[in-house]
Amino acid sequence: MTFLNLGLTNEDLYKHCEIEGVAGRLNLKTPISEAVHTVGKNIAKMNLHGDAITLTGPMAVWAYLIVFHAVVHRFAKVYYDDGRSGPVLVAAHG
Numbered sequence: 001m002t003f004l005n006l007g008l009t010n011e012d013l014y015k016h017c018e019i020e021g022v023a024g025r026l027n028l029k030t031p032i033s034e035a036v037h038t039v040g041k042n043i044a045k046m047n048l049h050g051d052a053i054t055l056t057g058p059m060a061v062w063a064y065l066i067v068f069h070a071v072v073h074r075f076a077k078v079y080y081d082d083g084r085s086g087p088v089l090v091a092a093h094g
Helices: 032-045 061-071
Strands: 002-005 019-022 025-028 050-056 075-081 088-092
Touching (some): 032 061
Parallel strands (some): 050 075
């Protein structure tokens, strides 16, 4: 299974976005309207394929929606894991 961390520590996913650390926490400084396009381009370039992927990591819903849209047809199953209750199947096809 492939795991994809959507947190701001994922340098490949947030390449060309401005991120700053404040009081030990990472914050996205790039406006969301711009980050949406950047993250979309970055996930499209990532070589992700296989039977199943688990999306994980602390990030806003908009990032999960963009990444889900990009991976849902590359994988037979897509899971979400918030780190508390275990992976939950959110899409399955093929």
